[in-house]
Amino acid sequence: MIPVTTHSPAAVLWDMDGTIVDTEPYWMQAETELVTSFGGVWTHEDGLQMVGNGLSVSAVILQKAGVRLEADEIIARLTARVEELLVSEGVPWRPGARELLAELRELQIPTALVTMSMSSMAERIVELIGFRAFDVIVAGDHVENPKPHPEAYLRAAALLDVPIEHCVAFEDSVPGVASAAASGAVTIAVPHIITLPEDPSYTLWATLAERTLADIATVFVENISDSEVVTP
Structure with missing residues (x-):
């Protein structure tokens, strides 16, 4: 099944704490x-x-x-x-996160969870989502260098077998956006506890509520050159 959007990322990479869940x-x-x-x-x-x-x-x-x-x-x-x-x-879900994950899965956009929490916790959260939300998990005990180093995001793209430059990453924190941006992923920052300033290395969204793949595709296309756009 091919996504109905004109230009979509090859994969969407998700931070966990503060982005998907308010832990x-x-x-x-x-x-x-x-x-x-x-x-x-x-x-x-x-x-x-x-x-x-x-x-x-x-x-x-x-x-x-x-x-x-x-x-x-x-x-x-x-x-x-x-x-x-x-x-x-209980699990305190961030507004719009599960809904957007569900849409991405329905449209068969590859996804990865990229978290500095241990894999045991990441797997517990994934189980509680209620559907198979991620193709791969990269956790803190899977990498040598924690965020803000880009290793975790680069590893996720490699496991998905997609170019990191064709990925969109969601993050909420200063180390997180630094990690995602340094990896080469198109980065969307959705700040929660920590305020993030405007910065050319990422796009700021106030919330994931009501956001769709079309919104992600818009940011993706705006942040890569025409020669890099992934066409359906």
Whole structure:
């Protein structure tokens, strides 16, 4: 089945936390509980500096805040706690994300989940979406270099066997948009907790609500040369 739009990307690549699901408050709660358990203080502003970072980077910041654990144990504890909160509090979906994913799947546009969360959490979220939303998953434990390095996005495009320059990526954070843009993907930023400024390296959308493949295709065509356009 060929998409009905005139020019569509070869694939759409999705960040998870803050883009598809609003799990940032869960991460901040887990961080606060961990730091305070070691007698430290963790503020909302401290939590904001973690948004979009790879968990290995976050672990170092938490160690500096007084958490006397190895990085792997910090990552494991944070991940386990957030997974507990997903079960007890539910999955807080970002407006329009599931609907847009569903349309892309109906039109058979290849998709990838590109997240710095561990694969166990990524797989749990994917299961809860309710349909097969992604062709591949690239998680934090699949790459050596976390965002803002472009490795995760480049890996996703390689697994899908498509040129990264013909992909559109959705992100919500400073490290995320830096990663996606550096990879060569056409990047759409949908900021959530952190305000993102206007920047020529990405297109800003206020929300995914009511957005469609046609909107994605418009941004895609506007950001690549005519010779690069993927025709149906």
